[in-house]
Amino acid sequence: xxxxxxxxxxxxxxxxxxxxxxxxxxxxxxxxxxxxxxxxxxxxxxxxxxxxxxxxxxxxxxxxxxxxxxxxxxxxxxxxxxxxxxxxxxxxxxxxxxxxxxxxxxxxxxxxxxxxxxxxxxxxxxxxxxxxxxxxxxxxxxxxxxxxxxxxxxxxxxxxxxxxxxxxxxxxxxxxxxxxxxxxxxxxxxxxxxxxxxxxxxxxxxxxxxxxxxxxxxxxxxxxxxxxxxxxxxxxxxxxxxxxxxxxxxxxxxxxxxxxxxxxxxxxxxxxxxxxxxxxxxxxxxxxxxxxxxxxxxxxxxxxxxxxxxxxxxxxxxxxxxxxxxxxxxxxxxxxxxxxxxxxxxxxxxxxxxxxxxxxxxxxxxxxxxxxxxxxxxxxxxxxxxxxxxxxxxxxxxxxxxxxxxxxxxxxxxxxxxxxxxxxxxxxxxxxxxxxxxxxxxxxxxxxxxxxxxxxxxxxxxxxxxxxxxxxxxxxxxxxxxxxxxxxxxxxxxx
Ligand SMILES: Cc1cc2nc3c(=O)[nH]c(=O)nc-3n(C[C@H](O)[C@H](O)[C@H](O)COP(=O)(O)OP(=O)(O)OC[C@H]3O[C@@H](n4cnc5c(N)ncnc54)[C@H](O)[C@@H]3O)c2cc1C
Ligand code: SF4
Numbered sequence: 005x006x007x008x009x010x011x012x013x014x015x016x017x018x019x020x021x022x023x024x025x026x027x028x029x030x031x032x033x034x035x036x037x038x039x040x041x042x043x044x045x046x047x048x049x050x051x052x053x054x055x056x057x058x059x060x061x062x063x064x065x066x067x068x069x070x071x072x073x074x075x076x077x078x079x080x081x082x083x084x085x086x087x088x089x090x091x092x093x094x095x096x097x098x099x100x101x102x103x104x105x106x107x108x109x110x111x112x113x114x115x116x117x118x119x120x121x122x123x124x125x126x127x128x129x130x131x132x133x134x135x136x137x138x139x140x141x142x143x144x145x146x147x148x149x150x151x152x153x154x155x156x157x158x159x160x161x162x163x164x165x166x167x168x169x170x171x172x173x174x175x176x177x178x179x180x181x182x183x184x185x186x187x188x189x190x191x192x193x194x195x196x197x198x199x200x201x202x203x204x205x206x207x208x209x210x211x212x213x214x215x216x217x218x219x220x221x222x223x224x225x226x227x228x229x230x231x232x233x234x235x236x237x238x239x240x241x242x243x244x245x246x247x248x249x250x251x252x253x254x255x256x257x258x259x260x261x262x263x264x265x266x267x268x269x270x271x272x273x274x275x276x277x278x279x280x281x282x283x284x285x286x287x288x289x290x291x292x293x294x295x296x297x298x299x300x301x302x303x304x305x306x307x308x309x310x311x312x313x314x315x316x317x318x319x320x321x322x323x324x325x326x327x328x329x330x331x332x333x334x335x336x337x338x339x340x341x342x343x344x345x346x347x348x349x350x351x352x353x354x355x356x357x358x359x360x361x362x363x364x365x366x367x368x369x370x371x372x373x374x375x376x377x378x379x380x381x382x383x384x385x386x387x388x389x390x391x392x393x394x395x396x397x398x399x400x401x402x403x404x405x406x407x408x409x410x411x412x413x414x415x416x417x418x419x420x421x422x423x424x425x426x427x428x429x430x431x432x433x434x435x436x437x438x439x440x441x442x443x444x445x446x447x448x449x450x451x452x453x454x455x456x457x458x459x460x461x462x463x464x465x466x467x468x469x470x471x472x473x474x475x476x477x478x479x480x481x482x483x484x485x486x487x488x489x490x491x492x493x494x495x496x497x498x499x
Contacts, residue, residue, distance in 0.1 A: 010048035024361035028316045031201045046128045050081035057117035057344040069347035072479040073100045093140040101173045107134025117344030155179040156491045158205035160242040166194020166474045167465025168248035168328040170481030172319035178489045187228035196429040197275045204286035230432035231407035251466035253427045261377030266385040270423035303423030311421045331370040388415045426471040454484040
């Protein structure tokens with residue numbers, strides 16, 4: 005333990021973010037950094053408690069509790085306190101191939117289950133994680149480490165999101181020759197085309213891809229498996245295939261007026277902006293612009309929040325985000341949401357802070373159901389009709405939504421983004437290989453085993469689990485690599 009009374013002696017502090025009104029003028033990351041002394045103090049708050057839930061990574065009601073890659077959190081907190089940064093970096097890389105991604109975008113279920121959080125504010129685990137890896141890169145400690153010996157086995161990984169990249173990194177470490185196939189023009193999956201640049205600078209993604217390439221992994225972009233190369237061909241060409249294609253099939257809303265102009269899927273909006281920004285700093289105009297528009301985002305989750313932040317940077321006229329869920333309480337409800345569950349409390353995400361700074365209020369509307377879209381004489385959307393709803397749960401635990409009479413409302417809108425979630429993986433590879441699917445249409449493969457119903461074919465990440473988190477994708481990619489290695493070699497040293 006760093007110091008037995010650190011959690012009483014020091015308060016939780018986070019580095020200040022860039023000011024909301026300043027940061028909406030650009031597309032740069034919004035987090036600032038702490039210096040070494042400040043981090044040392046924050047590391048000292050870790051109690052190195054007897055049962056550190058922070059690194060458990062288990063599913064509980066309401067979400068994940070603890071770190072899904074089982075980061076050795078109390079160990080690196082202590083190393084930071086002692087100023088042993090290089091040793092902290094080694095510990096961090098033992099469990100996480102890409103802490104520079106999770107340190108930026110993870111919702112930090114570790115902090116929700118931190119024992120200090122039982123009596124006060126949790127340790128700033130995510131900030132410490134990011135600082136360790138950022139310092140590692142600054143100091144030149146993170147260098148390519150190609151394997152010394154090659155096994156002669158060839159593995160294809162389909163999809164270059166965090167699951168595919170983690171899987172490829174681990175398989176390459178074990179000496180297998182790995183080719184990653186990606187249909188997009190850039191590597192990274194949702195790390196590149198999905199999560200906006202202000203949360204994760206794409207140079208950070210490319211820096212890791214360059215390292216993986218220098219370690220011997222081959223990347224083939226602009227190649228869709230199932231179309232450019234058949235899935236059967238891939239299975240016969242390689243000793244094993246790992247499917248990490250994500251769960252990218254967007255869920256739709258079936259509402260009157262959906263076919264009006266100006267109503268788009270959130271991913272078309274987000275990805276168009278990111279691609280245009282990377283290709284031409286938005287000068288090619290190949291994106292949906294929200295400039296001077298009244299924007300409504302349907303969907304209260306993270307994708308919807310990213311649409312709000314993007315619309316603000318496009319200089320929209322107004323932006324409102326609808327969610328069907330009720331506003332969360334200000335403090336954790338100990339009866340229905342006890343520690344170490346992920347705390348369901350009202351917070352302002354980065355986009356909400358920005359909208360509040362600009363327009364004076366939280367842009368979210370809670371417990372709202374969209375009933376219909378109405379258009380003008382040219383077929384452009386001009387308004388949304390909504391009603392407030394109340395959520396109850398019946399005796400079987402099923403959610404029931406009831407409309408509250410008299411709460412109908414009309415909202416002007418020039419642009420609407422639909423961000424109501426994802427339905428699962430796309431079907432092309434699944435049908436070509438005749439893969440079994442689970443009841444949610446994901447590729448069927450047991451967690452921890454990752455073998456699909458077809459010999460030599462494994463599945464990991466969102467394609468197996470459904471739309472989830474970067475940290476779960478890294479966990480699954482790492483574990484799937486271990487199982488592929490065992491399948492190819494009969495035994496494995498991979499964790
Ligand atoms: C807008 C948005 C924001 C998010 N923000 C966060 C966040 O802040 N924090 C967080 O933890 N999680 C976030 N998530 C979730 C997270 O990004 C995903 O859970 C994670 O990226 C899943 O990783 P994956 O590798 O399984 O799949 P993906 O990242 O989806 O990658 C799959 C890749 O496979 C490729 N592919 C698919 N089919 C084929 C094929 N047939 N041939 C070749 N390539 C193919 C796709 O092009 C894609 O590049 C967000 C998700 C979205 C949509
Ligand atoms: S990966 Fe996420 S859950 Fe794990 S330590 Fe980092 S922030 Fe916490």
